[in-house]
Amino acid sequence: MDNKHIAIGLLGLGTVGTGIMHIITEHQHKLCKKTGLNEISVKKALVRDLEKANGHGFQSVDYTTDGYEVVTDEDIHVVIEVMGGITLAKELIEKALDQGKHVVTANKDLMALHGEDLLQRAKRNQVELMYEASVAGGIPILRALNDGLSSDQITKIVGIVNGTTNYMLTKMSKEDLSYDEALKEAQEKGFAESDPTSDVGGLDAARKMVILARLGFSTSVELDDVYVRGMTEVTSDDIDYGKKLGYTLKLIGLASKEENGAEVSVEPVFVPDEHPLATVNDEFNAVYVYGDAVGETMFYGPGAGSLPTATAVVSDVVSVIRHLRLGVSANALEDSSTTSLEISDERDVSAKFFVRLHAKDVAGAFESITAVFSKNNVSFEKLIQSPFEQGALAEVVIVTHETTRGDFDQTLEDLKLLDVVTSIKSRYRVEGGTADVLEEQNLALV
Numbered sequence: 001m002d003n004k005h006i007a008i009g010l011l012g013l014g015t016v017g018t019g020i021m022h023i024i025t026e027h028q029h030k031l032c033k034k035t036g037l038n039e040i041s042v043k044k045a046l047v048r049d050l051e052k053a054n055g056h057g058f059q060s061v062d063y064t065t066d067g068y069e070v071v072t073d074e075d076i077h078v079v080i081e082v083m084g085g086i087t088l089a090k091e092l093i094e095k096a097l098d099q100g101k102h103v104v105t106a107n108k109d110l111m112a113l114h115g116e117d118l119l120q121r122a123k124r125n126q127v128e129l130m131y132e133a134s135v136a137g138g139i140p141i142l143r144a145l146n147d148g149l150s151s152d153q154i155t156k157i158v159g160i161v162n163g164t165t166n167y168m169l170t171k172m173s174k175e176d177l178s179y180d181e182a183l184k185e186a187q188e189k190g191f192a193e194s195d196p197t198s199d200v201g202g203l204d205a206a207r208k209m210v211i212l213a214r215l216g217f218s219t220s221v222e223l224d225d226v227y228v229r230g231m232t233e234v235t236s237d238d239i240d241y242g243k244k245l246g247y248t249l250k251l252i253g254l255a256s257k258e259e260n261g262a263e264v265s266v267e268p269v270f271v272p273d274e275h276p277l278a279t280v281n282d283e284f285n286a287v288y289v290y291g292d293a294v295g296e297t298m299f300y301g302p303g304a305g306s307l308p309t310a311t312a313v314v315s316d317v318v319s320v321i322r323h324l325r326l327g328v329s330a331n332a333l334e335d336s337s338t339t340s341l342e343i344s345d346e347r348d349v350s351a352k353f354f355v356r357l358h359a360k361d362v363a364g365a366f367e368s369i370t371a372v373f374s375k376n377n378v379s380f381e382k383l384i385q386s387p388f389e390q391g392a393l394a395e396v397v398i399v400t401h402e403t404t405r406g407d408f409d410q411t412l413e414d415l416k417l418l419d420v421v422t423s424i425k426s427r428y429r430v431e432g433g434t435a436d437v438l439e440e441q442n443l444a445l446v
């Protein structure tokens, strides 16, 4: 880098890559003002199809199909990785770091799996590795945890960090769409991929929670440490019962630090309608952070998309350039070693739970069900019982008081063995208290 110009290498020119080209071109003046440079340009970009790349019309970029040409170019000081995937992206980032280049990535899959190693490698090479865009796209949440809240002790991070599932749950809740209809609409609008498995199965959110928990608690967290349950079993009936109880169903990523360890989970959770996360709709993301000193803060915005994600990437580039010009490395200042915080056994996690079951509408059925709850030390906070199928069956919905996941799961296992219980239809975790809306709606409250 000379005093006036910095050359960037770009790996990948897809959705985010083209957004980056637009931001760098269109915000050039602002970017130069923020960094004190005269020019910030992409010198070389890795693409798969040279003809298609030339068709974009971006000026003065050399396109190559060989990523190593980008990461070994001596004029390039900062490499941006937005090609996605694991193996090649990792190899190219490692090569770039070893060549003394700073790296900015949006790759959550890679950072969740190999983030700790790559960060250590960056530190050894005295360069920076930044990854703001890997969590919640356009929301500067990593910067908030790293800088804005750096003087506080973070105790809990609760997030809606997957736009696809939030879009689907919003449509199911507000427009009464079924799961399949909501997924189809999300795919048509480009909010869900043709293979939505990692979104609806919770894996995408789990990867982001690994990154958030590591950074928030300065601890080592692996993907296997996360309790993951996706939204594939969610039905409109569950959402409707939630509404009656004053809850909204959200796919929630939760990382919380207790005295004896930490919990990291992703699962559909009923949150009270008045909770700020309940109002986060459509494809938007939000992350709620609890700090000992600051209390509660919420960060809200677009979790994906070409320009929002590109904004996060280019803002990381601005930070890198500033550090370069000041001759400091944020990495070098920080002790990047992580404390080891034990991950709690998922059975010991304490929460309230919701269960919906079908039972025979016969004398003594309710007593048998309550006996199973008592045996497992699980007590009810709310219960709704309504007859259906000409009175042959009853639908029972129970919200428990705080209990452990282990005791709750054991209760469900024991209920399945009862003659009077014909099926357990659904179960969810519940955050916060139940609103007193049942009486107002004249529901059968036992």
Ligand SMILES: NC(=O)c1ccc[n+]([C@@H]2O[C@H](COP(=O)([O-])OP(=O)(O)OC[C@H]3O[C@@H](n4cnc5c(N)ncnc54)[C@H](OP(=O)(O)O)[C@@H]3O)[C@@H](O)[C@H]2O)c1
Pocket: 011, 012, 013, 014, 015, 016, 017, 046, 047, 048, 049, 065, 081, 082, 083, 084, 085, 088, 106, 107, 108, 109, 133, 134, 137, 303, 304, 305, 306, 309
């Ligand atoms: N899209 C978002 O809103 C968003 C938000 C946050 C984070 N991210 C992350 O950002 C990264 C990029 O996402 P994206 O949506 O921009 O993906 P994308 O549209 O698929 O773009 C990736 C680009 O990289 C190219 N590429 C991949 N492997 C290549 C190779 N071996 N050689 C040459 N070119 C190669 C692809 O070319 P082909 O198309 O020819 O395969 C494609 O043009 C991913 O890690 C993603 O998780 C994306």
